[in-house]
Amino acid sequence: MKKRRVVVTGIGAVTPLGNDAATSWSNAIEGKSGVGPLTRINADEYPAKVSAELKDFNVEEFIEKKDARKMDRFTHYAVAASLMAVKDADLVITDENAPRVGVWIGSGIGGMETFENQYEIFLNRGYRRVSPFFVPMMIPDMAAGQVSIALGARGFNSCTVTACATGTNSIGDAFKVIQRGDADVMVAGGAEAPITKMAVAGFCANTALSNNPDPKTASRPFDLNRDGFVIGEGAGVVILEELEHALARGAKIYAEIVGYGATGDAYHITAPAPGGEGGARAMKMAIDDAGLSPEQIDYINAHGTSTDYNDKYETMAIKEVFGEHAYNVAISSTKSMTGHLLGAAGGVEAIFTVLAIKEGILPPTINYETPDPECDLDYVPNKSRRKEVKAAISNSLGFGGHNATIAFVRYE
Template sequence: MKRRVVVTGVGAVTPLGNNVETSWDNIKKGVSGVGPLTRLNSDEYPAKVAAEVKDFSIAEYVDRKEARKMDRFTHYAVAAAKMAVEDAKLEINDDNANRVGVWIGSGIGGMETFESQYETFLNRGYRRVSPFFVPMMIPDMAAGQVSIYLGARGVNSCTVTACATGTNSIGDAFKVIQRGDADAMVTGGTEAPITKMSVAGFCANTALSTNPDPNTASRPFDANRDGFIIGEGAGIVVLEELEHALARGANIYAEVVGYGSTGDAYHITAPAPGGEGGARAMKIAVEDGGLKPEDIDYINAHGTSTPYNDKYETMAIKEVFGDHAYDLAVSSTKSMTGHLLGAAGGIEAIFTVLAIKESILPPTINLETPDPECDLDYVSTGARPKEIRAALSNSLGFGGHNATLAFKKFEK
């Protein structure tokens, strides 16, 4: 018999706030976290806006000396993980540390460190490159540092599946608990990609919006969408085996019941026609959760605001749900957060479980001109109350990675 798995803690650093409470409050209000690109010289790029984290201080979570040995993506992960474990009221000690694991992914890792250290190498030679260069840069170091700071000695891993990273990480951690290899997992995604080369690369392949207006640039499912808005941050959840959570009186946000992961085997950046791979991921997640398609009331879509993604994701939803596709609600919180790449699935899992917990549908903002090919209920007129029995969270990444998580309202 499969062990049941529940969400007992959440932590986040996002363009909408440096904790879950602020971020979620802004999601419900339809506030945008997109603003002018300030981290870089915007005159050098066709993309003029970004979803930057604001007023974040790692010193609140880590000693400044130690923080200098970490890239920004690790800063975000450590902060969000500490918040999630505190929210879960999970005490990690010698008695349980071997049964508490960490599975945190990053799509790009320490790009900022790589760029700055390469400049140092070019200008001053190898002797001046930081001895911490490699451990600051590698994507698994967020998971490594979180395990060190928490004292979690169980399964420790890092998924790298581009924009599906956060969702794959949570799904993989869910399976670790389900099969009995851990009692609790600290899991999600983290990213700090607002760097010279990251932005240059995404501009070069025309993935980013060139709309200079922060108020309308991120517009998933809108006919005038022209690319995604690069964002940054981290979303981390604490997953626990149900009896373990109940035994310590934990607050339960929702139950994780299903996970689907597929590959397009089609193209390095473009989704497969019709969203075929995404459709299979959703089907697998629904079936894995013992659910029927008509049980799903809400989908937190990948919804990047790119021409192909939004069209094909819509087609995939219709393929999986048939007529029920027009009865369920779909929204893209990326309309407010921008696209956090490897961290997107982490924060979107949090928004999905909070939607279930509070019986509220998050909105899709900036959807002003309907696209005839995107004709579902995208919650475009603001958040609205809705009893949500079960929900999906989708993430689709470069390389043809597709991942879907299925959550449902917790019932004993």
């Protein structure tokens, strides 16, 4: 059976760099940082003092106040990003096409803030005062559910939960839904709102977060002095569309998605497999699925978390897959600017990857000051770079040994 071609026709995002995709991209290209002091919770109670929070996000621009009160913050972000992506795609969903428009949006931890708030109410006031909306606010699939309701999209509907690989898995799986003919359009990505008391406590307890109190240098992927990731929040959503469907309605096309790879480490609950072998297999799978060779890849949006093991092993994995070309391919970690959005990271980074292809400019890895001998590739340090990009991949690697890679090419 001939595979159907799939293109990206819309993008939407709310990130620490901006409350829409265009602003987020502009600030990324300028090398601006979205990292600042930790304000959503009391920083005095934690060793981590910085975070990457949204600025001046107003949910009521997208959702009526009475409805927003029945949703967790991560769902607010998902709905906002999805509405902007659909508008950007100039996509009109009608009763006629709704069954062929699907939603695949994941979240790494879902409604953690709702869980914490409602548990306090339960302890202090008893079960009768717990919100009847507690469960549907908390569960990770509710982002996809609420987006489908908001849009009237009645097609294939799902939610992936693969920790920090969530956004990339979601887009990759949605790509396959269209490719095999089960939908014509998919609204896909990830959303996360993890800057909560318990989530930050958990990441501090397992020493994953940076304890660097300086927002300007705390997130520094591939730098010798990196000491952990900076927790972030937001959502990134793309509109994937079957090519002929997109052409028939005159849609603009950002890029074509051509490959997807997903693997498991079967090694450890938090640490990546030695040498990044699982990530290497995901990259190989995506490149093979795309019908490309490693030498054809011009750019990699790396997982690049600013943790010791991830950055070292992802570098090793790239060398394993690309051989000598590893030293020629441009690599950047936009987490240096956005922080780590966990389940939303892959969605936002997919947007940055397709924009790099469309506009021929690479976002930088900022805060790169001291080279690490074990991380010796071209990380586009500190300043964006003009470069023709015909093919690119985006990597996401998650707790539990989840590895995901998606491949895009310039639409011809």
